Amino acid sequence: DCYGEEFEALYEKYEKEGKGRKTLKAQQLWFAILDAQVETGTPYMLFKDHCNNKSNQKNLGTIKCSNLCTEIVEYTSPDEVAVCNLASISLSKFVTKDAAEYGTYD
Structure with missing residues (x-):
């Protein structure tokens, strides 16, 4: 640790x-x-020292892991597990006919 x-x-x-x-x-x-x-x-390569040196969660403990792609690192303890929820949006479902003209979305 x-x-x-x-x-x-x-x-x-x-x-x-x-x-x-x-x-x-x-x-x-x-x-x-x-x-x-x-x-x-x-x-994926993740450098534990760099993550912990730059973390704003130092006060909680040592960060030991990340999500699969290593772009999210958060402290995890036996009492609380950090998770990374990812989602995607199909933007074309929100574009109105006028959006191309005005550059707005619903």
Whole structure:
């Protein structure tokens, strides 16, 4: 439940304690991510540090996830789950005959 410098310190501590399960080259991991994105369109990349550093919800806790496309990030806790509701409108259903002439919609 941390990010930034606190995460870095914890990560380095775990490295020194030998808690790592597997080591691989960063380039190997990066190419695996790129291959998956080309083949499936996912995973989406989200940088937890940036989200938390810029969040206006810092007082609530650490943001750990987002919606699928990663354009919405909100704090989620065991007591309250943040959701992202998306919708679309068929604009042509609201255009009147005069709209093209006047640029207005109902």
